Amino acid sequence: MSEVILQLKNITKRFPGVVALNNVSFDVRAGEVHALCGENGAGKSTLIKTCTGAVIPDEGEIVIDGQSFKQMTPQLADKYGIAVIYQELNSVGDLSASENVFLGNEIRRGVLVDKKEMARRSAEVFESLNIKINPYELVKNLTVGYRQMIEIAKAVSHNARVLIMDEPSAPLTNNETENMFALVEQLKKKGVAIVYISHRMPEIFRLSDRITVMRDGQYIQTLHTQETSNEELIKLMVGRELSATFPPRKTMVSEEVLLKAENLAGNGVKNISFELKKGEILGFAGLIGAGRTELAELIFGVKEIESGTLTWKGKEVKFHCPQEAIAAGIVLCPEDRKNQGLCLPMNIRDNISLSSARRLSRFCVLDWKKVDEISNSYKEKLQIKTPGLFQQAKNLSGGNQQKVVLAKGLATSPELVIFDEPTRGIDVGAKYEIYKLLNSLIEEGKTIIMISSEMEELIGMADRIIVLAEGHYGGEIRKEEFSQQLIMEYASKSY
């Protein structure tokens, strides 16, 4: 066993209302690839941020080379050679490859930058890592894969001894991924300790020596890669019992096809086909970036359909803007309530009536009496807790804001409601209320598309689940077969 370079001991971090990390321990050795995996929100990113000083832990210690720290700072991280390759690359397009390698650390001769020397030194680094990049090439002319390599080279030129890679393969093509793997192997040989975060099982098994699983901010287990299996890993990642309870509901699925997509593509979505039956809750599962929101945007007319067809109630349609979709009977409750769902400075009544204002007016003149009636009736029906309809929307709690967004949609009497992460950031009690609302919508004869990253929520609520992976159709799961393992398996397919 080689020496441990970086060790995190019993790290705890609390954010208001959530324990993001609960007594998590983790270590990485020289020349090792240690994979860190877990669902979205398991606490991986927060853990990484404690290593770089971006997050200051409440409890625990960080040990580097036997020296113990209560917290890190970016300067300390740099000094001890801890570098992170983030998903979003930080390279500057208008600078050359070598200038990017030395960004913030330029070699100077007097006041001038010594471009020649920088190019020579980066060429050395590139060569030692077997990277084939011309140091003078402008970064904007390079593909994402090469840009990532430049960032890795930059870390190496800073004598990085711990390299943390956050979903490095996510933006890469297959070929680029192969090159990246080769680079990781190189670094391993040089004795760099690598923390590798990924959702993709095949990569984890191919590259890593050890795997640590996290779930809900908890440390679960560290495994030796050779002694575990795909199935065991998925089970550990998702393996909780269904903790939230879901209100019971009659199945209302009919034979009538309400919405049909055939080879739908555009907005990052690739050739997706499915049928939605009237009265159904169709769940869409997948990892972040799998294309679920993007698919909803295509259906709702936010983004343009590039190819394929959409059939709504037996007629082929193409909505050019959300207003056309709403007029046809579809509404969307978007993922980001504050930025996409509500006009926060406006009052509740104006928010509720925003989508329906057009039909509540005659010759363009609003019927304020009707507006008040409708707003009041939805306030009662959805039990929006507020002192009055003239409260600004920003003063409401998350759950009540979600209800206002829903009320706005329902006021247009839609047939299909698309919920994108309906319970994100909502506490458990309010979640249950939202679930009951979904059920009552179904019982009123409406149809629902439910996008969620919480698998248990989909399993508890949906009649059928379609899993997307990297913009593609990953698979369909019928109610009898619902399981988190199966969803994860489909969701981590790579294309």
Next chain:
Amino acid sequence: MKTLNVKQFVKKYAIYLVLLALIIIFSIASPQFLRVSNIVNVVRQASMLGIASVGMIFVMIIGGIDLSVGSVVTFVNIIVAYFMVNMGMNPVLASLVGIGASTLIGFFNGWVVANIKIPPLIVTLATQIIFEGWAYIIAGGMPIFGFPKSFAVLGQGYVGIIPIPVILMVICLIAGSFILNKTFFGRHFYAVGSNAEASELSGVRVKRVHYLAYSLCGFFAGLSGVVMLSRTNSGQVTAGQGFEFDVISALVLGGVSVTGGAGSISCAVAGILIMQILSNGFVLCGISTYLQMVIKGCVLLVAVGFDMLQRMKESTVKKA
């Protein structure tokens, strides 16, 4: 408790208190200020500003700005004068064509802002210079005069003791208030100004709201230009110089937010009166035009600064 109430009162009616203070100050400084003839004069001068402000308020509520208002006033001034004098066009027709042209200019501004996503500040800065240039080209830099007599009624006539421009302004203010408060698309202006993305997802045609707001701005600027032409009885290439500044200042003083989403006609009226009383009072007190510019600039800065500080306070309270 009592101090709090006073504080709230001052905050709510600050703009009217400022207006009152100005009236008191100027009536002490100049004995002519409170004479009926001067008051009628102030209100009549305010009418051009008021009419143009009604248009601008739509643009500012959706979070935009229109710097071209001043040169649109000039442009309309010149083309209407040109049509009547050089082409012998009927005054009513000439006015309608002028207002139609200004509405189209507004529509163009809105179209570019909404579709090409150039910041409105830049788009309207460009159209400002373009139409000022056109005005000079058409007029050859010289004033145009010699209109049919009937044309003067619009700007110089009275109904009883009330000047016709004032009546027009009141009609425009009421129309603006009606659009903002009573029509469904009026509510859309506020929605787009407070959150364009949420509005789009709620079925508001955000682009169309832009077209409409800027077109209305052009329309009212054009109307204001025609009234001004009739009042001065000659087409001047400097007619609208700096006019956008007065309009924007008046609205900001009247509590229309520079970041969009908030503002009402009733408060804007106070801002319009303040700007006009400032101009009038300065003249009566013999303050030079150049010093007036300095003071007006400071007034705008203070007004915007006040608005921004208020917003910052609100958002820090929310965080805490």
